[in-house]
Amino acid sequence: MSRFFVNGEQVDFRGDADTPLLWALRDHLGLTGTKFGCGAGLCGACTVHLDGKAVRSCVTPVASIAGKRVVTIEGIGNTSRAPVALAVHEAWIEKDVVQCGYCQPGQVMSAVALLTANPSPTDAQIDAAMNGNLCRCGTYQRIREAIHGASAALRKA
Amino acid sequence: MDAPARRARRRFLRNSAGLAGVLVVGFVLPEGRGRFAQAQEPKKAIAPTAFVRIGKDGTVTVIVKHLEFGQGVLTSLPMILAEELACDWARVRSELAPAAPEYAHTAFGMQMTGGSSSVWNSWDQLRTAGAQARTMLVEAAARQWKVVAADCRAEKGFVLGPGKRRLSYGQLTEAAAKLPVPESVTLKPASAFTRIGTSTLRLDAADKATGRARFGMDMKGKDLHTAVIAHPPVFGARLKSIDAEKVKAVAGVTHVVEMNRGVAIVAKDFWAAKKGRDALQAQWDLGRNASVSSDSLAARFAEAAKAPGIPAKKSANPDAMKSAAKTIAADYEVPFLAHAPMEPLNCTVELTGDGADVWVGSQFQGVDREAAAKALRIPVEKVRLHTLLAGGGFGRRANPVSDYVVEACEVARRAKVPVKLVWTREDDIRGGFYRPAYLHRVEVDLDGAGAIAAWRHAIAGPSILAGTPFEPMMVKDGIDPTSVEGVADTPYALPNMEVSLHTVDAGVPVLWWRSVGHSHAAFVMETLIDEAAAAAGQDPVAYRRALLAAKPRVLNALEVAAARAGWGSPLAKGRARGIAVHESFGSVCAQVAEVSLVEGAPRVHRVVAAFDCGLAVNPLGVEAQVQSAIAYGLGAALFGAITLADGRVQQSNFHDYRVLRFAEMPAVEVHLTGGGERPTGVGEPATPPIAPAVANALFALTGKRARKLPLSSMAWA
Numbered sequence: 057m058s059r060f061f062v063n064g065e066q067v068d069f070r071g072d073a074d075t076p077l078l079w080a081l082r083d084h085l086g087l088t089g090t091k092f093g094c095g096a097g098l099c100g101a102c103t104v105h106l107d108g109k110a111v112r113s114c115v116t117p118v119a120s121i122a123g124k125r126v127v128t129i130e131g132i133g134n135t136s137r138a139p140v141a142l143a144v145h146e147a148w149i150e151k152d153v154v155q156c157g158y159c160q161p162g163q164v165m166s167a168v169a170l171l172t173a174n175p176s177p178t179d180a181q182i183d184a185a186m187n188g189n190l191c192r193c194g195t196y197q198r199i200r201e202a203i204h205g206a207s208a209a210l211r212k213a
Numbered sequence: 214m215d216a217p218a219r220r221a222r223r224r225f226l227r228n229s230a231g232l233a234g235v236l237v238v239g240f241v242l243p244e245g246r247g248r249f250a251q252a253q254e255p256k257k258a259i260a261p262t263a264f265v266r267i268g269k270d271g272t273v274t275v276i277v278k279h280l281e282f283g284q285g286v287l288t289s290l291p292m293i294l295a296e297e298l299a300c301d302w303a304r305v306r307s308e309l310a311p312a313a314p315e316y317a318h319t320a321f322g323m324q325m326t327g328g329s330s331s332v333w334n335s336w337d338q339l340r341t342a343g344a345q346a347r348t349m350l351v352e353a354a355a356r357q358w359k360v361v362a363a364d365c366r367a368e369k370g371f372v373l374g375p376g377k378r379r380l381s382y383g384q385l386t387e388a389a390a391k392l393p394v395p396e397s398v399t400l401k402p403a404s405a406f407t408r409i410g411t412s413t414l415r416l417d418a419a420d421k422a423t424g425r426a427r428f429g430m431d432m433k434g435k436d437l438h439t440a441v442i443a444h445p446p447v448f449g450a451r452l453k454s455i456d457a458e459k460v461k462a463v464a465g466v467t468h469v470v471e472m473n474r475g476v477a478i479v480a481k482d483f484w485a486a487k488k489g490r491d492a493l494q495a496q497w498d499l500g501r502n503a504s505v506s507s508d509s510l511a512a513r514f515a516e517a518a519k520a521p522g523i524p525a526k527k528s529a530n531p532d533a534m535k536s537a538a539k540t541i542a543a544d545y546e547v548p549f550l551a552h553a554p555m556e557p558l559n560c561t562v563e564l565t566g567d568g569a570d571v572w573v574g575s576q577f578q579g580v581d582r583e584a585a586a587k588a589l590r591i592p593v594e595k596v597r598l599h600t601l602l603a604g605g606g607f608g609r610r611a612n613p614v615s616d617y618v619v620e621a622c623e624v625a626r627r628a629k630v631p632v633k634l635v636w637t638r639e640d641d642i643r644g645g646f647y648r649p650a651y652l653h654r655v656e657v658d659l660d661g662a663g664a665i666a667a668w669r670h671a672i673a674g675p676s677i678l679a680g681t682p683f684e685p686m687m688v689k690d691g692i693d694p695t696s697v698e699g700v701a702d703t704p705y706a707l708p709n710m711e712v713s714l715h716t717v718d719a720g721v722p723v724l725w726w727r728s729v730g731h732s733h734a735a736f737v738m739e740t741l742i743d744e745a746a747a748a749a750g751q752d753p754v755a756y757r758r759a760l761l762a763a764k765p766r767v768l769n770a771l772e773v774a775a776a777r778a779g780w781g782s783p784l785a786k787g788r789a790r791g792i793a794v795h796e797s798f799g800s801v802c803a804q805v806a807e808v809s810l811v812e813g814a815p816r817v818h819r820v821v822a823a824f825d826c827g828l829a830v831n832p833l834g835v836e837a838q839v840q841s842a843i844a845y846g847l848g849a850a851l852f853g854a855i856t857l858a859d860g861r862v863q864q865s866n867f868h869d870y871r872v873l874r875f876a877e878m879p880a881v882e883v884h885l886t887g888g889g890e891r892p893t894g895v896g897e898p899a900t901p902p903i904a905p906a907v908a909n910a911l912f913a914l915t916g917k918r919a920r921k922l923p924l925s926s927m928a929w930a
Contacts, residue, residue, distance in 0.1 A: 071465075071482075071484070072464065072484065072485075072488075075484045076484065079482060079483050079484040082431075082483070083439070083482035083483055083484070084482070086433060088424075088427070088430075088431035088433065089423075089424025089425070090424070091428075091430070091555075091556070091604070092430060092483075092557065092635075093555055093556070093557070093638065094638040094866055094867050095637055095638055095639075095866075096638070096866050096867075096868070098866055098867040098868055099555070099638075099867055101555060128424075129423065129424035130424055133423075144422075145419070145422050145423060148418065148422040149414065149418045149419055149422060150414075152414050152415055152418065152833055152834075152837065153418070153422070154415060154417065154418050154421040154422060155283035155284070155285070155837060155841060156281075156282050156283030156554070156555065156556070156602075156603065156604045156605045156606075157283070157417065157420075157421030157422075157426050157428075157602070157604070158428055158554075158555040158556040158604025158605065159555045159604070160421050160422055160424075161423075161424040164422055164423075164424075182875075183875055183876035184876070186875040186876075187874050187875045187876045189875060190555065190867060190872060190874065190875075191555065191844075191875075192553060192554055192555045192605045192607070192845065192872060193283045193555075193605060193841045193844070193845075194840055194841040194842075194843065194844020194845055194873065194878065195837075195840075195841070196844065196873075196875045196878035197840055197878055197880065197881055198837070198840070199875070200875075200878075
């Protein structure tokens with residue numbers, strides 16, 4: 057058994073210890089906002105926060121996260137990062153970022169982690185922080201604008 | 214289907230026969246049934262039609278017959294209907310339609326999404342539906358007030374009558390639903406549009422940015438099993454034998470199903486199914502494709518191109534081709550490409566006592582529903598196919614042979630449990646149905662002044678349509694139009710042009726990939742025109758201008774892109790521009806790309822696009838599609854290639870099938886150059902020009918001509 061916390065709730069996971077966190081979230085906890093894209097840590101669709109850091113849940117076995125705190129897209133609005141998450145969500149809507157939308161939970165989680173660590177990122181810093189999140193619809197340009205927009209909104213707040 | 218659903222269905226069919234916007238009280242869409250109904254919103258209809266329901270609270274729900282997979286139809290199609298309905302846009306919602314004949318494409322005759330056609334084929338249909346509903350609401354108000362309808366008008370969700378009379382659509386919807394549907398309605402002139410043509414934020418943005426949006430992959434249910442399939446290592450290989458002992462020993466694995474195209478491992482969850490597959494020992498009869506390689510295919514294409522092909526376009530005067538001052542002769546090679554949508558392919562199937570439910574993000578609801586019925590061995594009427602959001606598709610979810618839908622149905626039928634089939638990314642990259650690889654062999658004759666005197670163009674490669682149900686309809690005289698489009702129908706005034714086709718069965722499943730034949734045709738045509746301009750010592754824009762005098766839309770897009778990009782103005786050292794223009798799907802896109810070399814590799818910094826899609830219904834959405842089409846095409850142009858060795862696909866995931874990453878996205882500027890009163894295609898036409906625009910810029914920078922994609926396969930520095 058592996059015990060960890062998801063969105064503030066204790067989880068006692070009794071499945072295989074090598075189960076990636078992604079599948080524990082999706083298949084066992086029903087949290088399908090975190091997406092499966094590659095299974096190899098190459099696309100970022102499965103990004104969650106683990107003790108505050110953006111990680112790829114598809115290559116994070118549950119055995120490796122005992123005692124740790126996981127926050128998913130479903131829970132990010134109920135954490136101390138809620139103001140950042142809200143600013144990101146609003147900027148995403150205002151800049152009309154999404155297309156198919158499948159990668160967007162991962163993009164949002166990466167963007168929230170970036171803006172938490174660096175409230176005023178440059179283009180180059182955005183590129184570096186977001187380069188692991190693929191989008192086949194090519195929403196990158198609007199994501200970049202939305203991150204700047206969220207950053208500006210947070211500075212005003 | 215239970216009794217109420219059957220009744221609702223019958224009523225739906227009776228009332229909607231032949232008419233687009235029929236109001237029917239109490240109609241319940243035939244979805245949300247079955248045990249996984251929690252994935253759907255409950256539907257409490259008051260006054261629905263096939264395309265719009267107006268609730269008593271005034272909410273307008275537009276039913277979208279096309280798949281939403283990024284292109285924005287959940288917003289653009291409601292805009293069209295709302296324009297004529299004269300409702301309050303803030304009250305408009307949208308939802309995906311189920312699979313039903315009423316939702317057939319108005320030009321192609323079956324329910325499907327592709328060919329950049331969602332908006333234009335819905336244009337008259339949704340405007341008419343909106344106007345019908347508005348007319349009925351006005352009539353209902355007029356009757357209640359005992360005045361004539363001509364003295365009433367509709368505005369922002371209300372009907373206004375004489376003497377400040379005013380009723381909301383919500384108040385009128387029940388009465389309106391009892392009225393006959395008007396046979397003819399008056400549509401607004403384009404000059405009166407207030408919603409169409411106005412940049413409008415997407416209706417699905419909040420759900421998608423918060424993770425609430427449900428995709429096919431997100432289907433869940435208490436008994437829902439997950440299946441993964443061990444596919445053959447070589448296309449067309451057959452299963453000989455398996456050792457499933459170790460598979461069955463994996464905790465959670467419930468079934469091992471041997472199938473024609475592989476072995477399905479069914480389990481309680483994905484991870485158990487995947488571990489089961491990893492443990493499988495399978496022997497295959499590899500068949501005739503076991504020795505196929507990219508090199509052997511290239512040799513076959515080249516061999517085929519030596520013989521005379523089937524003419525797709527004939528020169529009026531073949532003798533004119535003998536007096537060239539100079540001839541540019543070139544072979545171009547383009548590779549197979551995987552679509553690689555972000556959401557890997559999946560399909561959920563549940564057999565019920567009275568039929569089956571199929572949940573899938575499908576571009577081909579009509580075809581997939583029929584294929585599902587065949588695989589499930591039940592009549593097609595008993596298949597309820599529910600369209601879910603898809604995480605991209607780019608053509609991959611529009612397969613004439615419904616490959617992954619058939620697989621899911623076969624597994625569900627044989628395992629006798631509800632099943633969600635999940636393809637892993639490796640399955641996706643290695644699973645075939647690629648953009649075909651092609652060889653173009655071209656000779657361009659120039660006269661003494663550098664003008665094109667003749668153009669001989671042979672294309673060799675696989676046919677997308679051969680062997681599909683579309684072949685009899687679409688392949689004429691041996692010419693698959695998807696192999697030659699963008700070449701044989703070039704807008705340039707090219708004298709003495711001959712185009713011939715050599716169809717070669719490569720043994721690799723192929724399919725349409727965003728912009729289909731144009732995806733390679735534009736690369737060849739536009740780099741050659743550029744080369745002819747250089748050979749003539751002329752500016753690439755000026756040279757094209759002279760060949761486009763009879764094509765004002767194409768010429769205008771070219772001029773706008775050049776002007777907005779500052780064509781001819783100085784650039785920073787180490788940078789260069791290239792231009793390309795291409796017509797496809799009824800639209801025109803011209804692009805100027807600005808490039809440099811970063812550590813020897815091409816980097817695209819800026820793309821200025823001029824795009825003519827006729828009347829742009831949602832300019833904000835059109836801009837997004839142009840950015841998207843450029844990002845998609847640029848990733849492929851720089852990096853994309855599926856290659857084969859010993860019959861096996863050599864790539865497997867995003868590390869070796871490179872797509873465009875965040876930091877590689879250029880700044881894309883979009884200028885809309887269209888207009889008029891009707892929309893044309895949007896989703897695809899901006900993909901073709903990006904590869905040649907970048908290749909031409911790299912020529913301007915380095916003096917080297919690209920003859921092969923991807924561009925990263927060449928040494929540029």
